[in-house]
Amino acid sequence: xxxxxxxxxxxxxxxxxxxxxxxxxxxxxxxxxxxxxxxxxxxxxxxxxxxxxxxxxxxxxxxxxxxxxxxxxxxxxxxxxxxxxxxxxxxxxxxxxxxxxxxxxxxxxxxxxxxxxxxxxxxxxxxxxxxxxxxxxxxxxxxxxxxxxxxxxxxxxxxxxxxxxxxxxxxxxxxxxxxxxxxxxxxxxxxxxxxxxxxxxxxxxxxxxxxxxxxxxxxxxxxxxxxxxxxxxxxxxxxxxxxxxxxxxxxxxxxxxxxxxxxxxxxxxxxxxxxxxxxxxxxxxxxxxxxxxxxxxxxxxxxxxxxxxxxxxxxxxxxxxxxxxxxxxxxxxxxxxxxxxxxxxxxxxxxxxxxxxxxxxxxxxxxxxxxxxxxxxxxxxxxxxxxxxxxxxxxxxxxxxxxxxxxxxxxxxxxxxxxxxxxxxxxxxxxxxxxxxxxxxxxxxxxxxxxxxxxxxxxxxxxxxxxxxxxxxxxxxxxxxxxxxxxxxxxxxxxxxxxxxxxxxxxxxxxxxxxxx
Amino acid sequence: xxxxxxxxxxxxxxxxxxxxxxxxxxxxxxxxxxxxxxxxxxxxxxxxxxxxxxxxxxxxxxxxxxxxxxxxxxxxxxxxxxxxxxxxxxxxxxxxxxxxxxxxxxxxxxxxxxxxxxxxxxxxxxxxxxxxxxxxxxxxxxxxxxxxxxxxxxxxxxxxxxxxxxxxxxxxxxxxxxxxxxxxxxxxxxxxxxxxxxxxxxxxxxxxxxxxxxxxxxxxxxxxxxxxxxxxxxxxxxxxxxxxxxxxxxxxxxxxxxxxxxxxxxxxxxxxxxxxxxxxxxxxxxxxxxxxxxxxxxxxxxxxxxxxxxxxxxxxxxxxxxxx
Numbered sequence: 001x002x003x004x005x006x007x008x009x010x011x012x013x014x015x016x017x018x019x020x021x022x023x024x025x026x027x028x029x030x031x032x033x034x035x036x037x038x039x040x041x042x043x044x045x046x047x048x049x050x051x052x053x054x055x056x057x058x059x060x061x062x063x064x065x066x067x068x069x070x071x072x073x074x075x076x077x078x079x080x081x082x083x084x085x086x087x088x089x090x091x092x093x094x095x096x097x098x099x100x101x102x103x104x105x106x107x108x109x110x111x112x113x114x115x116x117x118x119x120x121x122x123x124x125x126x127x128x129x130x131x132x133x134x135x136x137x138x139x140x141x142x143x144x145x146x147x148x149x150x151x152x153x154x155x156x157x158x159x160x161x162x163x164x165x166x167x168x169x170x171x172x173x174x175x176x177x178x179x180x181x182x183x184x185x186x187x188x189x190x191x192x193x194x195x196x197x198x199x200x201x202x203x204x205x206x207x208x209x210x211x212x213x214x215x216x217x218x219x220x221x222x223x224x225x226x227x228x229x230x231x232x233x234x235x236x237x238x239x240x241x242x243x244x245x246x247x248x249x250x251x252x253x254x255x256x257x258x259x260x261x262x263x264x265x266x267x268x269x270x271x272x273x274x275x276x277x278x279x280x281x282x283x284x285x286x287x288x289x290x291x292x293x294x295x296x297x298x299x300x301x302x303x304x305x306x307x308x309x310x311x312x313x314x315x316x317x318x319x320x321x322x323x324x325x326x327x328x329x330x331x332x333x334x335x336x337x338x339x340x341x342x343x344x345x346x347x348x349x350x351x352x353x354x355x356x357x358x359x360x361x362x363x364x365x366x367x368x369x370x371x372x373x374x375x376x377x378x379x380x381x382x383x384x385x386x387x388x389x390x391x392x393x394x395x396x397x398x399x400x401x402x403x404x405x406x407x408x409x410x411x412x413x414x415x416x417x418x419x420x421x422x423x424x425x426x427x428x429x430x431x432x433x434x435x436x437x438x439x440x441x442x443x444x445x446x447x448x449x450x451x452x453x454x455x456x457x458x459x460x461x462x463x464x465x466x467x468x469x470x471x472x473x474x475x476x477x478x479x480x481x482x483x484x485x486x487x488x489x490x491x492x493x494x495x496x497x498x499x500x501x502x503x504x505x506x507x508x509x510x511x512x513x514x515x516x517x
Numbered sequence: 518x519x520x521x522x523x524x525x526x527x528x529x530x531x532x533x534x535x536x537x538x539x540x541x542x543x544x545x546x547x548x549x550x551x552x553x554x555x556x557x558x559x560x561x562x563x564x565x566x567x568x569x570x571x572x573x574x575x576x577x578x579x580x581x582x583x584x585x586x587x588x589x590x591x592x593x594x595x596x597x598x599x600x601x602x603x604x605x606x607x608x609x610x611x612x613x614x615x616x617x618x619x620x621x622x623x624x625x626x627x628x629x630x631x632x633x634x635x636x637x638x639x640x641x642x643x644x645x646x647x648x649x650x651x652x653x654x655x656x657x658x659x660x661x662x663x664x665x666x667x668x669x670x671x672x673x674x675x676x677x678x679x680x681x682x683x684x685x686x687x688x689x690x691x692x693x694x695x696x697x698x699x700x701x702x703x704x705x706x707x708x709x710x711x712x713x714x715x716x717x718x719x720x721x722x723x724x725x726x727x728x729x730x731x732x733x734x735x736x737x738x739x740x741x742x743x744x745x746x747x748x749x750x751x752x753x754x755x756x757x758x759x760x761x762x763x764x765x766x767x768x769x770x771x772x773x774x775x776x777x778x779x780x781x782x783x784x785x786x787x788x789x790x791x792x793x794x795x796x797x798x799x800x801x802x803x804x805x806x807x808x809x810x811x812x813x814x815x816x817x818x819x820x821x822x823x824x825x826x827x828x829x830x831x832x833x834x835x836x837x838x839x840x841x
Contacts, residue, residue: 325727349729363727366720368787377717377728380710388708431728 023089025055029217030075030106030186035084037070044070047084048243050236052186057208057218059228059249062238062261063422063450068221071238072188075219076108077101105185109175109192111448117164122146124163125178149181153207167312169200176207187211188219191448193227197310197476198515205231223450224477225254237261258451272484273462275302280337281439281470282353284322287331291317292494294331299439299470304461306485307474309514314494315474316358319441323355324348336438349378354432356425358443358474364428365416372398372412374427378435401430406456422453429460440464443474458484478507490514542780542796545829546803553807560810570692571681571757573802575600575750577695579769580776580794581702582746585739587777588706590719590786591639591646593740596747597769598657599631601762603751605661608670608761617674621752628748631657632741639740640733646740654770661763670761681757691753695795698746703791705742715739719786775822776801779829800829 023029034047045067052058062068073079075086077095086093088104095101115124122143131138131145147159155173163171172192179187189208193201208218208231222228228235229249236246237260244260278301287295292314299305307315320326322333324342333340335351342348348355357363365374375398376383383393398412405426409419416427425445432440442461446454461471461484475481481488482503490498490513498505498513553560560566579596586593603624610620631653638649672678683690706712714735717725726732750769755761778784779800780793804825808818 323727345727346729346731355727357724357727362721363723366717366724366787369716369720373713373716377713377725377730380713384710388704389710389713391708435729 023054025053025215027054028052028087029054029089031087033085033087035071035074035086036082037074037079038082043241045074046242048238050243050246052217052219053234054217055212055215056233057212057220057231059220059222059232059235060238061222061225061228061235061257063452066238066261066450067241068238069190070241072108072190072219072221075101075106075188077106102182105183106188107179107182107184107186108188108190109172109179111191115163115171115175115178117162119163120159121150121157121161121163121166121174122159124174125149125159125181127178129182146177149177153177153180153203153210155203167197169196172196173200173203173207176204180207180211184211184216186217186219188221190221191223192220193222193224197312198511199310201227223448225257226479228257229254261451273465275462275465277486278302278468281335282322283334285332285334287318287321287328287333289317289321289326289328291326292321292491295496296331297489297496297499299472301438301468301470302465303486304465304471304473304484306481306488307472307491308476308478308481308488308510309491310476313491313514315491316443317494318491319355319443319472319474320357322348323353323441325355349435349437352436352438353441354435354437354439355441356428356432356443356445360421360424360428365424367417368415370413371402371407371409371416371419371427374416375401375412375430375434378431397434401434404433405430405460420450421448422450425449425453425457429457437469439470439472441472441474444476445473446475446477446480478511482507482510542793542800546796546800549800549803549807553803553810557807557810560807565806565810567684567689569799569802569806570689572806573799574689574691574695575753576769576772576776576802577795577798578698578746578750578753579773580780580798581698581791582743583770583773584777584780584782584789584791584794585702585706585715586646586743587774587782587784588715588719588786588789589736589739591736591739592650592774592784593635593743593747594647594650594770595631595635595653595657596743596750596773597766597771598654598661599628599744599747600751600754600766600769601764602631602657602661603628603748604755604758604765605665605670605761605763606748607752607755608672609664611672611674611677612670617677624752625745625748628745628751629741631748632744633737635740635744636733636737640736658763665761665763672755672759672761677756678759681753691757694749694753698749699791699795706789706791711735711738716787772798772801775826779826 028051030052032048032050034049035045036043036047037045048071060068060071070079074081075095077098077100080096086095088106093100093104095104095106101107116127119127120143122139122145125146126142131142143159150157150159155177157166157170157173163174166174176189176192192204196204208220212218220228220231232249234246234248235252235257237244237257239261247256280298280300283296283298285296295314295318297305307318309315317326321328322342324344324347328342333342340347340351342351342353361367366377372394376394379397380389383389383397395412401407402409402412407419407423407426407430409423416424419427429445445457449457461473464471473481473484486502488500488502488505488510489496490500490510492514498510500510550560579600583593583596606627607620607624610623611617615623635646635649635653638644639646642649681689681691685693706715714725714730715738717728717730718732718735722732725735751766754765758765776797777789777794779797780790780795782789782793801822804822805818808821813821
C-alpha cells in the first residue's frame with residue numbers, strides 16, 4: 001500500500017516490531033485463551049477461546065447483548081479483562097489501554113463515527129499525528145497527503161471538506177481510511193454498513209479486500225448475513241456472552257448461523273400474512289417539500305407500503321413532510337378522503353399518524369430519561385387529570401408496553417441509554433402503540449437490531465395491520481422492504497421513480513431503479 | 518453498540534435515590550447548622566436564624582426558577598438584573614401614585630414580558646440562551662439606571678416595607694414566600710405533564726417535538742417562569758431594603774445557578790428537582806452567614822464559596838458515576 005504507509009510516521013517503529021515477528025498468512029496472529037469480562041456479578045463475556053489467523057476476514061455475529069462490543073473493547077484496550085490471556089504474534093500481551101493496542105497495530109472502526117465534525121477530513125485523518133514543521137502544522141501538505149490516500153482508496157471525497165458536511169456513510173469511510181493509513185495490522189469493523197448506502201458499502205468492501213490482500217487481519221462484525229457470506233473466511237458466533245463456535249464460511253449456511261445465534265429456529269423471519277385490504281387511509285398528490293418532489297402515493301388499511309431507496313433519496317424527508325415536521329411546499333394530502341393540512345406534528349398525531357423516526361439517538365428517544373417517560377411522552381395529556389398526571393395510569397401504561405413488547409428491563413425507571421439497539425427501537429415503537437394510530441411510519445426500524453428482535457418487530461407489523469392500521473415502511477435494506485411490502489415504491493433523488501406490487505419485480509430491477517444506472 | 522453490554526448491567530435507579538440525595542444535602546445543611554451552633558454563640562439566636570432564612574429565601578426562589586430553565590438545557594443569566602430592575606419598577610410605580618397591589622401585579626407582569634422576550638430571542642431569533650440573557654442582564658441594569666438617574670427611589674409605603682420584617686407563626690414571612698413558590702413549583706415540575714415536557718426538551722428536543730411536545734411553548738414557559746420568579750424576588754428585595762435600585766442583586770444569577778447545581782441540577786439539562794435548589798440555596802446562605810459570624814474576611818468568603826461549589830458538585834458527580 002504505497003500511498004498509505006508513506007504518510008504514516010508515528011507507527012513506523014510499530015511496523016518495525018511487527019516486521020521482527022512476521023506472522024505468515026494463515027498462522028494465528030491473535031489468540032484469546034479463556035478471555036473473560038465481568039461487570040460486577042454480570043458476565044458480559046464468558047471465558048472465550050478464539051483464534052484469529054493472519055490475513056483472514058473473521059466475521060463475528062451475534063444478537064445485541066451477545067458480547068460483541070465487550071470483545072471489541074477488550075481487544076482495543078478500552079476496558080480491561082477480568083481473566084484470561086491474549087497472545088499477539090505469539091507473545092502474551094496486556095492490551096491495558098487504547099495506546100497499547102494501537103501501537104501494536106490493532107485498530108477499530110466504530111459504528112458511530114468518533115471523529116471531530118468541525119475539522120476537515122484531512123485534519124481528522126491526521127488527528128493526533130499531525131505533520132509539523134518548526135512547530136507549525138503543515139496544513140497544505142496534510143490535505144494533499146490525505147487526498148492522495150482517499151483517491152488511492154477510490155473514495156470520491158474531498159480532503160478539504162468539513163467532516164460534519166459529509167453523510168454518516170462518508171464519515172465512516174474517512175474513519176476507515178484513517179485506520180488504514182496508520183499502519184494497521186489488525187482492523188476491527190463494528191457494523192460498518194449500518195448507515196452506508198449500497199455504493200458506499202461496495203467501496204468499503206473493496207477496501208476491506210484490498211487491506212486483506214496486503215496481509216491485514218480483519219474482524220468484521222455485522223448483523224447482515226449476506227455481508228458475512230460475501231466477505232468472511234471464517235465466522236464466530238456469540239450468544240449471551242458465550243462463544244458458541246467458529247465455522248469456515250464454506251462449511252456453514254444462513255440457517256445454521258441463525259440457529260447458533262438465537263438458539264431457536266425462526267421458520268421465517270419475514271413473516272407475511274395476507275390480510276384483506278381496507279379503505280384508503282392517506283393519499284398524497286404531488287407532495288413536494290425540502291428533499292422530495294412530486295410524490296403521489298396512498299396507503300390503505302391492512303397494507304404495508306414500502307419506500308426503498310438510497311440514503312438521501314428523499315424517503316425520510318417525505319415522511320417528515322407528511323408528519324408535519326418539515327413544511328410542505330406544494331401538493332395535497334387526503335386523510336380518509338378529506339383534504340387536510342398537516343401544519344405540525346400535533347396535527348399529524350391527532351389525525352392518527354405515528355412516526356418512528358430514522359435515528360433513535362437523535363430523533364427517537366430522550367436517552368438520559370427513563371424508559372417510562374419515553375413511552376408516555378406522546379400521551380401525557382391523556383394520562384393527566386386536570387393539572388397533574390395520574391400516577392397510576394402513567395405506571396400502568398409504561399409497564400404494559402414494556403410487557404407487551406418484551407422490552408428487556410427490570411423496571412420502567414431505567415434510562416433509555418442503558419438499553420441495546422433492539423430494545424431502544426421497541427421503546428420508540430411502544431410510544432406510538434400507547435398513542436394509537438391509523439398510519440404508522442417506520443423509518444429504518446431494524447438498523448442495528450438483532451435477528452430475534454427483527455422478527456418480533458415484523459410480527460408486530462402484522463398485529464397492527466390486523467387492527468386495521470396501515471404502515472409505511474422505509475428501509476435501505478432491500479430484503480426487508482421487498483419481502484414485507486404489499487406495494488413497493490422506489491425513491492431516487494427526491495422523486496418516486498417506480499412502483500411495484502408484492503414481489504412483482506426482481507431485487508436487481510428494484511436496485512437498478514434506486515441507483516439509476 | 519456501545520450500549521449493548523450495558524443491557525444486563527443496566528442500572529436500576531433505586532426509588533429512594535432522589536430522596537436520598539435530597540437527604541444528603543439536608544444532612545449537610547444540618548451538619549453546618551450544628552457545627553456553627555457549637556463554634557459560635559450567636560448562630561442559634563432567633564435574630565440570626567431569621568436573618569439566615571430571609572437571606573436564603575430570595576436565592577432559593579431564584580434558584581427554583583433557574584432550575585426550570587436549566588432542565589431544558591438552557592441558562593438564565595439575567596435573573597439578578599431582573600431582581601434589581603423589578604425593585605426599581607415597583608418603587609417607581611409606587612412613587613407615581615399607583616396603588617400597591619396593581620404596582621406589584623405590573624411588576625410581575627414585567628417579569629413575564631422579560632421571560633417572553635428571552636424565549637422569543639431563543640426560539641424565533643435562534644440566539645443562544647447564554648447570549649440573550651447576558652444581553653438583557655446588562656440592558657436591564659442600564660434601563661433601571663436611566664429611569665432612576667443612577668440613584669435610588671425610596672419606598673414610603675409602610676405596609677409594603679413592613680412585610681419583609683413581619684413574621685408568621687414565628688417564621689419570617691420571606692421564608693413563607695419560599696413555600697408559596699415551592700409547592701406549586703413542585704406540582705408543576707414533578708406531577709404535571711408540563712414538567713415532564715421540560716425534561717424531554719432538555720434531553721432531546723427533536724425527539725420531544727416528534728412526540729407531539731410543543732417545544733417552543735415549553736421553552737417560553739421555562740423562561741417566563743424564571744423571570745417571573747426573579748421579578749417576585751425583586752418585590753421581596755424592595756420590601757426588605759425599602760428602595761428601588763437597579764444595581765441591587767449584583768451576582769445573584771450566579772448564586773442562583775450555584776444553588777441549582779449544588780441541588781443536583783445538571784447543566785446539560787434533563788436532570789433536576791425543586792427541593793434540590795432550595796437546599797442548595799440555604800446551604801450557600803448558611804456558609805455566608807457562618808463566615809460572617811466567624812469573622813471570616815469577606816473576600817475570603819467568596820473564595821470559600823467557590824471551593825465549596827466545586828467540592829459539592831464533584832462529590833455529586835462521583836456518586837452518580839458510582840451508582841452506574
